[in-house]
Amino acid sequence: MLNFEKSKQAFKESSQYMPGGVNSPVRAFKNVGGDPLFIEKGAGSHIFDIDGNEYIDYVLSWGPLILGHADPKVVKDLQDATTRGTSYGAPTLLETELAKKIHEIVPSVEMMRMVSSGTEATMSAIRLARGYTHRDKIVKFVGNYHGHSDSLLVDAGSGVATFNVHDAPGVPKDLAYDTLTVAYNDVAGIKNVFKAHGDEIACVIVEPIAGNMGVIPGTKEFLQTLRDLTTESHSLLIFDEVMSGFRAAYHGAQDLYQIKPDLTTLGKVVGGGLPVGVFGGRRDIMEYITPDGPVYHAGTLSGNPLAMTGGLSTLEQLNDDLYKQMFARTDELTRGIKQAADDHHVPVTVHHVGTMWSYFFNKGPVNNFADVQKSDVDYFAKFFKALLQHGVYTAPSQFETNFMSSKHTKEDIQKTIAAFNAAFDDVSEG
The missing domain is CATH 3.90.1150.10 (Aspartate Aminotransferase, domain 1)
Incomplete structure (x- = not known):
């Protein structure tokens, strides 16, 4: 033991x-x-x-x-970066290098903003969508987790599901009112929501491959329906690829499904283990962000040089x-x-x-x-x-x-399968 x-x-x-x-x-x-x-x-x-x-x-x-x-290269690059300082609060070439790399891998992200977490990325994308469309309502799906910001904590998965937190204490009822929820992969359900509220909906945010209630892929019909409905109603489609980006496929879930969202949120892999999030997409939408447009976004550590280094060092090896x-x-x-x-x-x-x-x-x-x-x-x-x-x-x-x-080897896989067999034995005997 x-x-x-x-x-x-x-x-x-x-x-x-x-x-x-x-x-x-x-x-x-x-x-x-x-x-x-x-x-x-x-x-x-x-x-x-x-x-x-x-x-x-x-x-x-x-x-x-x-x-x-x-990872040896990531560690070495971070060690070198720390000798030059940990934060400047001013632009660096690293930010542009990482942005270019992300655009190269995920072409739908024409312009982007770096932030410090996935929660910040999704929260900012929702604010941008509301500002761009001049609408308040958003649609999310039961069991999809998009971070712990107020509007997105309704019917969420991940830790919210683990701790059975259904009524989201601390979230104002008015915010919950503007968040419409539908069952994941429910084509008929989302059609009904758009029939009732289509001209009020700023955006639909979805995990194209849900990862916060275990792995559940969106169906092609479901995701294509979201693309069609949002286009018809002049709403925006946001793919939350904080988890599936660089994980489900090199170019993300949007490449697997061949569906182009209006906005994408990224995180996790894009920071190489350091705190990073990204929101981005169509150029005309992103130009609504300050200082170019009226939708406010700021962050003291956004584009932090260590985080940019970790992200670049990782993406360059993929x-x-x-x-x-x-x-x-x-x-x-x-x-x-x-x-x-x-x-x-x-x-x-x-x-x-x-x-x-x-x-x-x-x-x-x-x-x-x-x-x-x-x-x-x-x-x-x-x-x-x-x-x-x-x-x-x-x-x-x-x-x-x-x-x-x-870094997982065939030996790791074989040992893991053996461990699963042994664990099944232990539970049946216990």
């Missing part, structure tokens, strides 16, 4: 100074029971906790570390061959997980798109948040803890996504 005594003591102390002992709620392990791990370091595809335990890591800082932990390798590893792993579950007669639905993957203790199908909620979360909690004992660290919530990195 692995020993977690130092992590337990560290959590006890941190709980005296931070609500729940953490700075982001899902880290607290509330969904799975027990105390969270305190991590000392990461290397490649592995992390090490302060008790000296080693794990194959599929959380990867919740997605950013597509090159694994402490290429089609690397993605083929990661996709093959993800496919091998998810097939192995499904086989292990079938061999143990445990109902499991396994989804993966690109380097994103998740498993639901649910016979399926799983196409929306209502389907996700049918999953056996009690079994998940037991299984998660059993996996930890076998040296595999996955997301500590049935409602979250796991990730593959370029």
Whole structure:
């Protein structure tokens, strides 16, 4: 049995100074029971906790570390950058270099603004959409999480689902009133909303591949319907690719589906492990942002030179061959997980798109948040803890996504599948 005594003591102390002992709620392990791990370091595809335990890591800082932990080039570039200063509050060439690289990979992002988080990116994109269209209502989908800003916290997934927070305390009712929600992948439902409110809707924001209720791909019909309806009503379509950008595919989910949104939000991978978000899209829309236009946006650390360096260093290493390798590893792993579950007669639905993957203790199908909620979360909690004992660290919530990195090896995959088999044995015996 692995020993977690130092992590337990560290959590006890941190709980005296931070609500729940953490700075982001899902880290607290509330969904799975027990105390969270305190991590000392990461290397490649592995992390090490302060008790000296080693794990194959599929959380990867919740997605950013597509090159694994402490990638040598990223580390070296950041070390060099720190010697030149950590922040200037003035323009740098790095910002333009990263913007050009993002536009090269995601051509729909013609102009963009750098921010410091995915939440800030989606919040700013919504403000811009409202300012550009002179409308107030927005549409989002049940189980899609777009950060914790007020307008977007209604019927959200991710930690909101984990902690069963449905009425979003602290969010003014007027803001909730202007947020219309529809079931994910519900074509008829979104058509009805536009029939009733089309000329009032500023934008539709959607995760084209949902990653905050586990991995659930949007259907082609669903996403194309969103594109058609927003175009017809002169609303804007926002693809929230904070998670799926550079993860579902090199050029993002919008390339997979061949659907061009008006605005896109990015984050996670685009910062290479540093705090970065991006919102951008059509030039005529982005020119509504100050100082060119009337929609206000500002940020002291926006375009921070260290964050820009981390992003550039990461994106410059990505290429089609690397993605083929990661996709093959993800496919091998998810097939192995499904086989292990079938061999143990445990109902499991396994989804993966690109380097994103998740498993639901649910016979399926799983196409929306209502389907996700049918999953056996009690079994998940037991299984998660059993996996930890076998040296595999996955997301500590049935409602979250796991990730593959370029550093995961065939040996890692084989060990992980063996760990899943062993964990199924442990839970059935326990």
